[in-house]
Amino acid sequence: xxxxxxxxxxRFLLIxxxxxxxxxxxxxxxxxxxxxxxxxxxxxxxxxxxEEPELSVQTRILQTGEGVFxxxxxxKIGGLPIRSATERIRSLYAADYLVDxxxxxxxxxxxxxxxxVLGAVANPGQIxxxxxxxxxxxxxxxxxxxxxxxxxxxxxxxxxxxxxxxEFALTGIEKGVRIQLGPGDRVIVGESRYxxxxxxxxxxxxxxxxxxFPVDGRLDLVSAIARAGGFTELANPKKVSVNRGGxxxxxxxxxxxxxxxxxxxxxxxxxxxxxERLF
Numbered sequence: 133x134x135x136x137x138x139x140x141x142x143r144f145l146l147i148x149x150x151x152x153x154x155x156x157x158x159x160x161x162x163x164x165x166x167x168x169x170x171x172x173x174x175x176x177x178x179x180x181x182x183e184e185p186e187l188s189v190q191t192r193i194l195q196t197g198e199g200v201f202x203x204x205x206x207x208k209i210g211g212l213p214i215r216s217a218t219e220r221i222r223s224l225y226a227a228d229y230l231v232d233x234x235x236x237x238x239x240x241x242x243x244x245x246x247x248x249v250l251g252a253v254a255n256p257g258q259i260x261x262x263x264x265x266x267x268x269x270x271x272x273x274x275x276x277x278x279x280x281x282x283x284x285x286x287x288x289x290x291x292x293x294x295x296x297x298x299e300f301a302l303t304g305i306e307k308g309v310r311i312q313l314g315p316g317d318r319v320i321v322g323e324s325r326y327x328x329x330x331x332x333x334x335x336x337x338x339x340x341x342x343x344x345f346p347v348d349g350r351l352d353l354v355s356a357i358a359r360a361g362g363f364t365e366l367a368n369p370k371k372v373s374v375n376r377g378g379x380x381x382x383x384x385x386x387x388x389x390x391x392x393x394x395x396x397x398x399x400x401x402x403x404x405x406x407x408e409r410l411f
Contacts, residue, residue, distance in 0.1 A: 167215035170265055172315070173197065174243025177209075179221060182234035187225075190240060203229050214239070245315040249276040252283035252323040261315065269300065269311045272319050279321055282347055287322035324349065329400035333360045336367035336406040345400060352395030353385065356404065368409035375403040 171177065173195045181187040191199040197210025204224040209217035214237055222235040246258040247267065254277025261267045269290065279285060285302035292298075293316030300311065313319070326349045330342035338361030345351050353374065363369055369386040376399060383396060398404075 167213060167218075169214050169239065171209050171212055171214065171217055171239070172243055172245060172265065173210055174245070175210075175239055176241035176243075177217075178238050178240050180236045180238075181225065181230070182236075184230065184233070193243070247272055247313045247315070248318045249273060249321070250318060251321040252280045253321050254278055254280055261313070267313045269313065269319055270305045272313060273302075273305075273321065282323050282327045284322040284324040284347070289320040289322065291318040291320065293317055326400065331356055331398050331400070331402040331404060333357075333404050333406065336364040336408055338362055338364060351398045353383065353398060353404070354389060354395060356398055357385065357406075363406060366408045368407045371407050373405045373407075374398070375405070377401075 171193060173193050175193045176190060177193065177199060178190045179188065179201060187202050189202055191201065193199050193210050197208045198206040199209050200206050201221060204221070207221060207224065209220060212220065218235055218237040221237065222233055225233040225235065242263045245261045247261060248256075248258055249272050250256045253273060256276060259267070259272050259275045269288070273279065273288075279302065283302075288300045288302060288305070290298045290300065290311065290313075293314060298311075305311070324347035326345040326347055329345040331345070331351070332342050333340050333356075337357060340360070343351075343356050343359045353372070357363065357372075370384045372383050372385045374381045374383065374396070381396075387393075388396070
């Protein structure tokens with residue numbers, strides 16, 4: 133029976149292990165952070181260069197986006213994902229100082245950045261952007277306690293840090309319009325122009341005087357009469373007049389209600405007079 137030497141197999145396995153060892157040494161150290169995170173001002177980062185301990189350093193990214201590193205000096209890495217920033221630093225070391233350097237970059241401390249949520253919200257002020265860097269308008273307003281009772285939900289302004297502006301409605305935002313915010317952006321929730329606005333009743337209603345407008349501005353004559361307590365027993369609903377800046381419109385409320393007419397919309401400062409009927 134022919135016998136085969138085990139030496140070639142052993143040599144093959146040895147070479148395989150040696151190659152695997154080379155690959156392990158060439159790999160980046162474990163614990164690599166999320167390479168998609170985008171670095172920003174005030175982040176504190178640390179670089180480590182494999183087998184070059186004197187090059188390990190911790191540095192804070194300046195407002196210019198630069199971090200300062202041994203030998204290569206100031207390097208602009210703000211605005212870059214970790215993966216891209218690592219490659220930029222590696223290429224600078226490789227260009228003049230090291231042969232095939234193995235560089236690891238980690239974030240030791242995330243810089244605190246803010247947006248402002250102002251206007252008709254429960255808790256106006258600054259909102260911190262999460263470490264992920266992702267914050268949209270809807271989440272910012274929710275963090276500020278939501279819109280207040282006096283908000284005009286159709287008028288939400290976004291003022292970017294660069295001065296550009298845009299306007300949105302809350303209904304659109306809640307339906308999935310994800311407008312991402314950045315540091316220094318301002319979200320301003322407008323207050324309804326109908327806040328503290330009224331119409332005034334005189335004559336034969338149970339509660340004479342002002343009736344407040346709802347914040348959405350939708351107030352019709354029949355609804356306003358109901359808010360004023362309704363007609364008295366002496367009222368003449370056929371001769372109700374609305375004085376709008378000196379222009380008087382006489383309306384038959386009884387007939388309007390029975391026919392189901394389109395509601396007569398009121399405007400702030402209208403004066404409604406309900407006369408007494410003649411027997």
